[in-house]
Amino acid sequence: MSAGARNVRGVEEPDWPNLEHAYGPAGDVPALLDALVPDGTADVWDELWSRLCHQGTVYSASFAALPRLTEAAARWDPADRVMVLALAGAIVVGLEDDAPAERTTLHRLTSEALAAANDPDDTVYLLQALLAFEGVPFWGEHLERLAGQEFEAVCPGCETPLFVVLDYDGLGYFASDGDYVGGRTTPRAPLRPADAAALDGIGARLHTAFADRGFTGLAEYVRHLFGDTVCPACSHPFPVAPAVVETF
Template identity: 35%
Template structure:
């Protein structure tokens, strides 16, 4: 998908063209790419494929300059994010979906076992930061309640399975 490739280039921190911010240097092009991403999200074909929908949301965020989610929103498709604990640096898997809604340090959490799983606390959309709230509203408006629900956990609260 060309928009996904374009956003990967835009959001990349490896910028061979120097320290210039592509959103400032190529503002007109970014506006055109944002418009294309918004149009693609409204296409009926994107309604059939959840992965493509998330990829397009990710592209839209990149063209808006929300680089961190332009590179990592695809964790919605995997129903998992891997993040280090800010207190103890343990790698935590934040799972939300098929396997439940929890954090754990066990990379094999999807296999039934004795992994410690700390429940996630979803965040109400009204308490989300602006970009998260916009994503949630967009998913609802586009008829994607499953994606909207996952976003409440992604932007909710998690505790480290090692240090609590």
């Protein structure tokens, strides 16, 4: 389809074959967008993610897909929007300083979806998307690591790479400088959680979002992530969240 041509919906489309995705020319993207369904387990989502946001990298076709992703989110019920908004958020993060025209609409649609969310992981992904549309650095791209219960950090004292573990597999809350799953004797230091009442900024916002929905586990992850610890390698004390942010 040439630039300026209209599809069956009467909407002007980009010149897809002259755009790029992870595997080359993007002429196959319109058919995938036409096949979008609310079911986040449908194969079309794997196809789109691998092309438009491959390992966090975005492409010219990724940006061109935003209007169609926004249109799908607006058409679907709030509870069905998790996957489409997560993909749109991941693309917007890649825009860096450029604000797409769809950002305000996507933010509104995500706020509606958050109000309808009743699953902890869905709430994490929707909050990440919301922060992406607000241009919040780091958390708009990496908040999903809460669902995986692990972040990475570097000790600000000795620069040792660390894992920040948020009760992964019931192992507890700690910083480790090695394989804490296979090598359970690896040195580790406990995370000291922040007082919920003392949290501010993004920490307070995240804690409130989870606690108000009854997601006590996620609220505890936030308290520990925004608490402090010492380096298991050199005993240097440091606040956890800033060290995590500085690592990426």
